[in-house]
Amino acid sequence: MKIGILGAGHIGKALARLLAEAGHEVGISNSRGPDSVVEGTQTLRDLAHEIGRGVKAFSNEDAARFGELVIETIPFGKYMDMPAVQMEGKIVIDTANYYPERDGQIDLGGLSESAFIARHLPKARVVKAFNTISAAHLETLGDVGKPVGERRAIFIAGDDAEAKAVVTRLIEEIGFAAVDTGSLEDSRVQQPGTPIYGPDLTATQARAALQK
Template sequence: MKIGILGAGHIGKALARLLAEAGHDIGISNSRGPDTLRELAEQLGHGVKAYTNEDAARFGELVIETVPFGHYADLPAVQMEGKIVIDTANYYPERDGQIDLGGLSESAFMARHLSGARVVKAFNAIQASHLETLGDTSKPLGERRAIPIASDDAEAKAVVSTLIEEIGFAAVDNGNLERSKNQQPGTPIYGAEVNAQQAQDILAKQ
């Protein structure tokens, strides 16, 4: 699958490496342009290419956005229409400024902004260092580190669950995008090193 990754921070770099190693075609971008990513792309190997944000979104059959939430308005929404978009962002008012979410979860707000995109919340409740080191495809699913996901689109959620399994983790269904509030910073599941059953038990109590 062709996957565009918008943002080359810790999570973006980790996902680029893991998904490229799993056999996917990866295009990565940042806000400063592809010339600043040539060295990173070479380090990642596996044919990873550096793009502008617009071109990375255009390239991907699936798009992962890993930019700070405060920059959501800079995302290339037109190029993401109709595509599965994994939203990894967390809203930190002290970093992102005050943003009126209108009572929505961060991801439901993002889905409203990215009109036409099939938004799935994932990878926001795991540290980049854990993403880089705790995946293990040799383990049965029930024994793997859990990653909660949420979406209003069941088919998109299934696609993302498969990607999560391909890089050695277990996806745990956290319901719709409004339920994604239960995997944000400060919640019991955030950063928790638990397996799928333990994650389900934690999420069921919220």
């Protein structure tokens, strides 16, 4: 499928490579646009070329327009920069974690982090995923050769069952196992500081951990 990725940092790059290797068409954006260079950094176009497999360098708007599914993996505090109009009707994977010391003080209005993001994307079908795994482990721990129950768990949450099924399939295609924590509001259980945030659990261990 066509996948647009907003953010070309640790997680954006890892997902672009994994999903392109799995046969998807990927377009990626950053804060600067395809050709802009900030001292000492490569352009996004060079980065896309380095990832290979036809990955395209886009603006945020073009990446969102391109994707049948859009992954938002920019710093939480930049949520206002997501092109909400171009994301309407799309399945959106939200990888973001809110760290006030990095992102500044943001009033979430009592919402979970992903429900807050979803409020900014009113017509998108938001699924939280990939927020509990480090980029290094995302790069290395996927194994399509393992039975799903023995794979490293990727926790997911969302209010749209069909969207969660699509995201589950993508997660399995890149060698992980999706473990559902419930609705976007329930996704609090997979936010920073919770027992399941960080440890490398298999899907079987992850389901047991959620029972506790």
